[in-house]
Amino acid sequence: MRSLLVNIDHVATLRNARGETVPDPVHAAIVAEKAGASGIVFHLREDRRHIRDEDVHRLRRVVKGLFDFEMAATDEMIKICIDTKADLVTLVPESREELTTEGGLDMKKVREDYRKRVFPQFKKAGIAISLFVDPEEADIAIAAELEAEAVELHTGTYATADTDARRRVELDRLRSAAIQAHELGMKVNAGHGLNFDNIQPFLDHVPHLADISIGHALIADAVFSGLENSVRRMADIIAE
Ligand code: PXP
Numbered sequence: 001m002r003s004l005l006v007n008i009d010h011v012a013t014l015r016n017a018r019g020e021t022v023p024d025p026v027h028a029a030i031v032a033e034k035a036g037a038s039g040i041v042f043h044l045r046e047d048r049r050h051i052r053d054e055d056v057h058r059l060r061r062v063v064k065g066l067f068d069f070e071m072a073a074t075d076e077m078i079k080i081c082i083d084t085k086a087d088l089v090t091l092v093p094e095s096r097e098e099l100t101t102e103g104g105l106d107m108k109k110v111r112e113d114y115r116k117r118v119f120p121q122f123k124k125a126g127i128a129i130s131l132f133v134d135p136e137e138a139d140i141a142i143a144a145e146l147e148a149e150a151v152e153l154h155t156g157t158y159a160t161a162d163t164d165a166r167r168r169v170e171l172d173r174l175r176s177a178a179i180q181a182h183e184l185g186m187k188v189n190a191g192h193g194l195n196f197d198n199i200q201p202f203l204d205h206v207p208h209l210a211d212i213s214i215g216h217a218l219i220a221d222a223v224f225s226g227l228e229n230s231v232r233r234m235a236d237i238i239a240e
Contacts, residue, residue: 002203003038005068007191007215012042012050014219025051026058039066039087041191041213044077047096053080060084066211068130073110073118082125089122090152090189090213092132100216101192104134104154107142114146130189135170135177143186150187152213153177155202159193167198171205182208189213196221 011028015021029040040063042051060067069086071077072094081089091114092101110118122129130150133139134157143151158170178188191213194202203209 002209003211004036005039005041005066005191005211005213006032006037006218007041007043007070007213008032009043009050009215010219012052012055016050025055026062029059029063033063033065037065039063039068039211041068041070041090041215043070043092043101044080045094046072046074046076056080056084060086068211068213070132070213073114078118078121082121082127085125086127088128088130088150090130090132091118101132101156103156104132104136104139107131107133107139111142111146119146119148130187133177135173137177137180140177140180140184140186143181144184148186150189150210151177151181152189152191152211153181153206154192155190155194156192158202159195159198167201171201174202174206178206178208187211193217 006029008025008028011023011025015023015025025042032040040059042056042059044051044053044056066087068088068090069081069084070090070092071081073091091105093103093105094101119129128149130152131143131148132152132154133143134154140151153174155174158167158174161167161170174190181188187210188208189211190206190209194212194214195217
């Protein structure tokens with residue numbers, strides 16, 4: 001069954017912009033789960049630009065659904081992820097310069113390191129592994145060979161495609177990748193750049209989907225679904 005995982009990183013970005021305690025990403029996680037999210041995903045980055053270590057521990061205490069820890073496979077992150085007993089780890093490439101995750105893992109490059117160093121630690125800890133991959137046949141095959149429980153298909157190229165023809169090509173690639181991953185026995189997760197405009201064609205075209213991670217579009221939409229109320233409340237107080 002398909003379900004929504006809400007990525008709360010951007011709530012932390014807003015908090016950190018002012019060095020304040022609000023908006024609190026943990027509060028966002030509680031609201032998201034109450035509203036129907038089946039779990040929460042966050043990316044603890046090496047530079048801690050949004051989510052911080054203490055957020056992870058606080059989130060672990062309140063999240064009731066799936067606790068999906070997105071991270072680069074560094075020794076530091078592996079230790080934090082195992083210590084917090086995440087339900088799922090989503091491994092992504094990470095570079096300091098990027099504004100957001102820019103693409104799937106280079107599976108050929110990480111294959112041996114993951115096999116020898118990374119997978120054994122998560123397997124021993126009983127944490128399921130999802131690999132963030134581009135919808136490429138060779139990458140999905142390596143994910144299966146490593147015995148990943150899931151792949152998260154990178155939907156960013158679909159989301160940024162600027163013509164109908166390109167969008168169709170990307171949807172076909174995602175569809176083939178989803179079928180391949182499913183036939184190889186892996187769960188098919190997906191995410192990056194999905195929003196209220198592009199989600200329906202994606203759902204209509206791509207089978208076997210499980211957890212779909214969405215962050216930026218939800219936080220962006222929430223500003224405008226909430227701003228009117230907030231301004232009215234404050235204007236009423238001031239006018240009284
Ligand atoms: N999945 C992964 C692996 C990501 O890195 C991100 C962005 O943090 C998302 C999903 C969510 O993407 P967006 O914020 O564009 O919805």
